[in-house]
Amino acid sequence: MKTTHKLFRIIEELRDRNGARVSELATELELPKSTVHRHLKTLEEREYVMKTGDLYYIGSRFLYIGMGVNNRHEAFAQIEPKVKALASETDERAQFMIEEHGYLVYIYRETGEHAVQTNTQLGKRMPIHATSGGKAILAQLTDDQIARIIERHGLPKVTENTITDEDELYDELREIRDEGVSFNDQEYIEGLRSVSVPVIKPNGQPLGAIGISGPQNRFKGEFYREELPDKLLGVVNEVELNMKYQ
Amino acid sequence: MKTTHKLFRIIEELRDRNGARVSELATELELPKSTVHRHLKTLEEREYVMKTGDLYYIGSRFLYIGMGVNNRHEAFAQIEPKVKALASETDERAQFMIEEHGYLVYIYRETGEHAVQTNTQLGKRMPIHATSGGKAILAQLTDDQIARIIERHGLPKVTENTITDEDELYDELREIRDEGVSFNDQEYIEGLRSVSVPVIKPNGQPLGAIGISGPQNRFKGEFYREELPDKLLGVVNEVELNMKYQ
DNA sequence: CATAAAGTTTCACAATGTGGAACAGAACAC
DNA sequence: GTGTTCTGTTCCACATTGTGAAACTTTATG
Numbered sequence: 001m002k003t004t005h006k007l008f009r010i011i012e013e014l015r016d017r018n019g020a021r022v023s024e025l026a027t028e029l030e031l032p033k034s035t036v037h038r039h040l041k042t043l044e045e046r047e048y049v050m051k052t053g054d055l056y057y058i059g060s061r062f063l064y065i066g067m068g069v070n071n072r073h074e075a076f077a078q079i080e081p082k083v084k085a086l087a088s089e090t091d092e093r094a095q096f097m098i099e100e101h102g103y104l105v106y107i108y109r110e111t112g113e114h115a116v117q118t119n120t121q122l123g124k125r126m127p128i129h130a131t132s133g134g135k136a137i138l139a140q141l142t143d144d145q146i147a148r149i150i151e152r153h154g155l156p157k158v159t160e161n162t163i164t165d166e167d168e169l170y171d172e173l174r175e176i177r178d179e180g181v182s183f184n185d186q187e188y189i190e191g192l193r194s195v196s197v198p199v200i201k202p203n204g205q206p207l208g209a210i211g212i213s214g215p216q217n218r219f220k221g222e223f224y225r226e227e228l229p230d231k232l233l234g235v236v237n238e239v240e241l242n243m244k245y246q
Numbered sequence: 247m248k249t250t251h252k253l254f255r256i257i258e259e260l261r262d263r264n265g266a267r268v269s270e271l272a273t274e275l276e277l278p279k280s281t282v283h284r285h286l287k288t289l290e291e292r293e294y295v296m297k298t299g300d301l302y303y304i305g306s307r308f309l310y311i312g313m314g315v316n317n318r319h320e321a322f323a324q325i326e327p328k329v330k331a332l333a334s335e336t337d338e339r340a341q342f343m344i345e346e347h348g349y350l351v352y353i354y355r356e357t358g359e360h361a362v363q364t365n366t367q368l369g370k371r372m373p374i375h376a377t378s379g380g381k382a383i384l385a386q387l388t389d390d391q392i393a394r395i396i397e398r399h400g401l402p403k404v405t406e407n408t409i410t411d412e413d414e415l416y417d418e419l420r421e422i423r424d425e426g427v428s429f430n431d432q433e434y435i436e437g438l439r440s441v442s443v444p445v446i447k448p449n450g451q452p453l454g455a456i457g458i459s460g461p462q463n464r465f466k467g468e469f470y471r472e473e474l475p476d477k478l479l480g481v482v483n484e485v486e487l488n489m490k491y492q
Numbered sequence: 493c494a495t496a497a498a499g500t501t502t503c504a505c506a507a508t509g510t511g512g513a514a515c516a517g518a519a520c521a522c
Numbered sequence: 523g524t525g526t527t528c529t530g531t532t533c534c535a536c537a538t539t540g541t542g543a544a545a546c547t548t549t550a551t552g
Contacts, residue, residue, distance in 0.1 A: 001288040002539065003249045003509065008292050015314035022530060032511045037531065042247040046254050047347045050318075054530065058314035060344070060351040063369030066309030068261035072296075088359065098306070101293045105306040113334065123309030248508065249540065269498060278542045283500065300499065300549090 006031065010039050011048075011058070019055035066123060069107060073207060075243050076107070079199070082235050083210065084110045090212060090231070097133035097196070098208035100125075102149040104134035107208065129169055130158045132184035132196035133209035138169075139176040140198050140206035146173070161187045181229040182209070186216065193219035197232040202244050210236055252277065256285050257294075257304070265301035312369060315353060319453060321489050322353070325445070328481050329354045329456065336458060336477070343379035343442070344454035346371075348395040350380035353454065375415055376404045378430035378442035379455035384415075385422040386444050386452035392419070407433045427475040428455070432462065439465035443478040448490050456482055 009029055014020050026036045040056050043049035050057045070076045079096050086094035091112030097104050103125035128134035128149060138146055155164045163169045176182045184194040196211030212228055213219075219228075255275055260266050272282045286302050289295035296303045316322045325342050332340035337358030343350050349371035374380035374395060384392055401410045409415045422428045430440040442457030458474055459465075465474075 001249070001284065003247070004253060004285070004288045005292070006509095007250060007253070008294070011311060015311045015317070018317040018319075023528090033530080034511055034513095034532085035509085038247065038509080039250070041531095042250045046251070048254070050346055057318050058311060060312070060315050060346055060353065060369045060371075062308055063312030063315055063351075063353075064371070065257060065261045065304060065369075066306070066312035067367075067369050068304035069306050069309055071261070071264040072303050073264075084359075100296055100306055105309075107306065107309075113330075121313075123306045123311075123313055125306075125310070252540095267498080268500090279499075280501085280542055280544095281540085284540080287500095 006035065007039055007043075010036060011043070011062075014049070014056060015058050019052075019057050021054050021056070025056075073201075075199070075201075075207060075239060078242060079208075079210065079239060080108050082239065083108045086110075086210070086212060086231065086235060087112050090228070092212050092214040092218075094210070094212050095133070096208055096210050097131070097137075099128060099134070099137045099206070102128060102152045104128045104131050104137070126188065127153065127156060127158060129155050130162050130184075130188040132182040132194040132213075133211045135169075135173065135176055135184070136182035136196040136198040136209040136211070137206045139173040139182065140200060140204075143170075146170075158188050159186055159190050161185055163187065180233060182211075183224075184213075191216050193224065195219075195224065195228045195232060197229070197236045199236050199239055202240075207243075210239075252281065253285055253289075256282060257289070257308075260295070260302060261304050265298075265303050267300050267302070271302075319447075321445070321447075321453060321485060324488060325454075325456065325485060326354050328485065330356045332356075332456070332458060332477065332481060333358050336474070338458050338460040338464070340456070340458050341379070342454055342456050343377070343383075345374060345380070345383045345452070348374060348398045350374045350377050350383070372434065373399065373402060373404060375401050376408050376430075376434040378428040378440040378459075379457045381415075381419060381422055381430070382428035382442040382444040382455040382457070383452045385419040385428065386446060386450075389416075392416075404434050405432055405436050407431055409433060426479060428457075429470075430459075437462050439470065441465075441470065441474045441478060443475070443482045445482050445485055448486075453489075456485075 010025060013025055013029055022037050022040065023033055026033045029036070040049060044051055044056070046061070048059045048061045050059045083094045083096050087110035093109065093111045095109040096107045098107055099105070104127070106121050106124050109121060126134065128138060138149070150166060155166065155169065156162075157164045163172060180197060182196045182198070184196075186192060192213060193216050194211050194213030196209045198209045199207045201207050210232055212232065256271060259271055259275055268279055268283050268286065272279045275282070286295060290297055290302070292307070294305045294307045296305045329340045329342050333356035339355065339357045341355040342353045344353055345351070350373070352367050352370050355367060372380065374384060384395070396412060401412065401415065402408075403410050409418060426443060428442045428444070430442075432438060438459060439462050440457050440459030442455045444455045445453045447453050456478055458478065
C-alpha cells in the first residue's frame, strides 16, 4: 500500500525533527509539496499531528496509541512498579525490555534519584545481540527463531566487545540458559555494563527481560556478579509466580 | 483521504484491545476482512504492529513515534526531572500537561513511592475545563482561543463540581490569571483535588502546566492552598528562567 | 471425517490518491 | 512602495492504487 508507506515516511521524518514545514519534508522525502500537504492535513484532522503557524509536530495521539503496548500482556502492569523499586533500591538504571521484530525495545525505564534521567528512550530499538536483555530473551528462543533473527539483522559490531561471531553467541546463550542470568560487558557502550534476567511466561515463551545497567567502575566484583543477579532473579521469580497463579 | 482514515480506525480499535484478530476488527469496524487484512499486513511490514499467531498487537514503534512529542520544545527535557522531584518530595502524584486540540494531555506523570503507579495514562486526553492544568493553560489564552475551544468541546459535566457555565469559567480563569495558580476541587473525580501552575514561554504563550493531585483528605488547609502552590511556583519559575536565558 | 470459521490470496473495477500547475500570502530586498 | 522569491494551499485530469466479493487454504470444532 503505497499511500500508507508514504504516510509513515512522513510521520517518521516528522518525529525526528522538532517541528517541520511542508516544503522541508517534501524536499527531504522527494515527494511533491501537494502530496505531503494532503497527508499532513489528514493527520491533523485525525489529531495525530499538531500545527502551530506553518510548523507541524507529532501529536500526543501517538503517545496514547504507543501506550497500548501495555495491553499486550497483563503482567506488564505489575512489572512497571517493580522496575521502579529496583531503580530506587540500587540507585542505578533499571529497565524492562521486550523483543520485537528482532530488536530489543525499552518498555519501561527508571533511574535512581541520584542520576535522574529522561524517559525519552522508551520505544527505542537496540541491536538484540549487543544487550544483556536481548541475549537473555534470545536464550529462551528455539535455534530456529534465533537463526531467523540473526539472518534478518546480522551481528553488527558496536564496540570492541560486541559478539560478532555466531558460534560464540550460541555458546554464550547456552551459558545464559544454564545460569538464568545475562551479562553485558561493554558490548554496546564502552564503560557500560549490565545484568538482565528473562521473564518467562507460563507457556515457556519469553515475555521480555528485566535488567539493570551502570558504569563499569561500580558494576564489578560481587555486586555485579552476585548481588544484582540475585536481586533480579528474586523480582522475576515473583513476577513469574504471579503470572501462574493470578 | 479514505485510506488513511480506515487505517487509523483500525489502529485505534487495535490499541484498545489486548490482541485482536482480523475478523474481530472487520466486524467491529464494518469493513471487509480483506481490507482489514491488507492494512494490518502493511502495518506489520512497517513494524508498527506485531503478530503472534493470528493475533495482532500495537507495536512499540508507536511508542517511539509518540516519544517524539518531547521534541516539541527544548524545555520538555528539563521539566521531566522536575516533575519526578516534585513527586518524591511530596509523595503525591505530579504531572506535566499540555493543551492539544482543545484537550488536556498528560506528557509526564510521576507518583511518590508510597503510591507507586503506572505511566499508562500518558497521552490520555482530559476535558480541559475539568482539570486544574487545563484551566491553568486556558487562563493564558486569548478570549478568542478560549471561545474556540469551548465551541468545539462544550463544557460537559463530569462531577457535581464541574464548571459547566461559561461565565463562571471565565470568572475562574480571571482569578487564575491573577493568582498564577489553578485549583481543582473534585471537578473531575469525586474526592480528588489538584493544584497546577502554567508554564509560560518567553513569548507569552503557554507551554503547558505542572501540577500535583491527591485525595481531599490530604489536600486541604495550608498545605493545599499555600504550600503546594508555592512549591509549584518555585519550580515553574526556575523552568521559565531557564527558557529565557539558556 | 465433515462442517464451520478463521486467515489469506486473487482480480476486475472504479474510486481514490497523485502531482503538476496555478494561486495566494508572507518575508525580504532594493 | 514594489518587485522578487520564498512559502502554503487549492485545483483537477489522469491513472495508479486501494477496494471488496469471491475463491481458496488452513485451522479449529463437533
